[in-house]
Amino acid sequence: MDNGTAVSVSSAGTKRAAGPEAARLLRLATTASVATACILIVVKLIAFLLTDSVSVLSTLVDSLLDAAASIINLIAVRHALVPADREHRFGHGKAEPLAALGQAAFITGSAVFLIIEASQRFVSPRSLMNGDIGIAVMVFSILATMALVMLQRYVIRRTGSLAIKADSLHYVGDILVNAAVIVALVLTAQFGWRYIDPIFGLAIAAYILFNAWQISAGAMDMLMDRELPEDERARIREIALAHSSVKGLHDLRTRASGQQIFIQGHIEMDGALSLLKAHAIADEVEDELRQAFPGAEVILHQDPYGVEEERARFA
Incomplete structure (x- = not known):
């Protein structure tokens, strides 16, 4: 660290x-x-x-x-x-x-x-x-x-x-x-x-x-792990979707614990990308989020764009 x-x-x-x-x-x-x-x-x-x-x-x-x-x-x-x-x-x-x-x-x-x-x-x-x-x-x-x-x-x-x-x-x-x-x-x-x-x-x-x-x-x-304020969640979405290879973001979950912020979500990318490339893109987005929210713990799951799946109700 x-x-x-x-x-x-x-x-x-x-x-x-x-x-x-x-x-x-x-x-x-x-x-x-x-x-x-x-x-x-x-x-x-x-x-x-x-x-x-x-x-x-x-x-x-x-x-x-x-x-x-x-x-x-x-x-x-x-x-x-x-x-x-x-x-x-x-x-x-x-x-x-x-x-x-x-x-x-x-x-x-x-x-x-x-x-x-x-x-x-x-x-x-x-x-x-x-x-x-x-x-x-x-x-x-x-x-x-x-x-x-x-x-x-x-x-x-x-x-x-x-x-x-x-x-x-x-x-x-x-x-x-x-x-x-x-x-x-x-x-x-x-x-x-x-x-x-x-x-x-x-x-x-x-x-x-x-x-x-x-x-x-x-x-x-x-x-009770209440979500971050809506303006901060909107900022997270904006940062993630600003990456040219990210086509969508869902199941975004956030919380704060003292000074620590936790950000989790699923980013959607072209399904034809290799696992190595998708992983690299996710790392880039995570790094950008950490720059915007210093000290945050960020975990992004990679999903192929357009694939139907069950999603969180309040994401």
């Missing part, structure tokens, strides 16, 4: 990394995510102790779960990058969606906790203290999170990692949540609206639950 770095050009014109370069970027992103979450936990804990704000508490809990999720991602990504072995012939890529389901469970638990805490504040509202400290911490959190998200988006463009996409989704949400908390703190401090704080806490909990649902849905798609 080639251990060099392969790249492809995305629709945005960005070269996509594979192999060692992709592994390096994924490790960088996961490590940065854990470090950022740990820093935010410390500053938000201090802010909550000084302000007693449920909105600040909500962001603290969210950061705690972000740290847990990021650690899970770090472990899962490293495991998913382990090459295929005798016991795992298709690689270890499904460690990513399994980790994502674990993240969704953590996130759901945090949302339930916030709903309970915010509901208690409706019954027994409290005045906030040191609101200016809370605002300063939220501003710091936004800046730190924006820096992390910029790094993650670069890694996503270069690798297409679903695990990093899921992790980035948390932190994009955190930016919005922290901004909402600033609004809640300002309104409470300026106008004394004590119920604004728990209202924002409930809104944040609802947003967290929505994120958990999105992550779970994406993880289940991968675990």
